[in-house]
Every structure is written in structure tokens, then in C-alpha cells.
Amino acid sequence: MSEQAVPSVPVPGPAPTSPWWALAVWATVGALGGVGLMALLTIGAFLLGGAAVLALAALAVEPLRSRACAVVVTGAAAGPWYVAWLNRDGPGTVCLRTATAVSCIDEWSPWPFVVAGAILVGVGIGAFRALRRRPGRRRPGRGT
Secondary structure, X not given: OOOOOOOOOOOOOXXXXXXXXXXXXXXXXXXXXXXXXXXXXXXXXXXXXHXXXXXXXXXXXXXXXXXXXXXXXXXXXXXXXXHHXXXXXXXXXXXXEOOOOEEEEEEOOOHHXXXXXXXXXXXXXXXXXXXXXOOOOOOOOOOO
């Protein structure tokens, strides 16, 4: 009897690590996009344009085309957290008194924006880790 050769399937090693600056670039893209969406009626269009240009430039650089791009979701948390910071004295009417004037504005509760930012951070970290733990293929005929 002759043994048939079982074709081997390559088993990938551990996922390559992303350089820290790749994570910083993609987080910046996300931050520009997140704040751009929150500020769409003012400077948001410029921020979104900057995010698009930076993303296209990042895709042209080989080390940046990695799982680090999942961090863009984490960077997007900057938008909701910025709005939460602006409404930190809310909810309700907040007045600022100076020696010569009084100025009052209505602020929202910051907590929904804090939670939205925390969810974005969690989703981004989860996506980054999930891309790192891709299941490897096993070689046929092997016990492990």
C-alpha cells in the first residue's frame, strides 16, 4: 500500500504587531472624522476633508495598511467626548456672570455622549483584538 501525500495548509504565525505610530495615525483619522461629524454645521466639512486626505495618504503607506486601521473607530470617540466636555455643566440652563454682563445658554446632559464615546472605544478595541486573533488553519492529518 502506498501512502497518499496529504497536502499541507500553511498555518499562519502570530499576527504582526502594528507600530505605535500606525495606531496614532488611524486614531487621528477617527478623531478628525468624529469631531467633523459633530461640528458638521461649522468646521466639520474641513475636518472631514482632512480625515479623508489623511486616510488616503495612510492607505498609500505599506505599514499603515494593517489591522491598525480598526483604531479609527476608537479615534471617533473624540467627537462625542468633545460634545460631552462642552456640556459638562448641563443639563439645563447655565449662566455665566461677569462684572458687566450675564450670559445664559441651555446645555444637554453630557452622559449620553460619554456613553457613546465609551462604546466607540470598546468597539474599536474589540475590532483591533478580533483582527489579531484570526483563527489559524490546521494541517490536515495532524492531531493539534
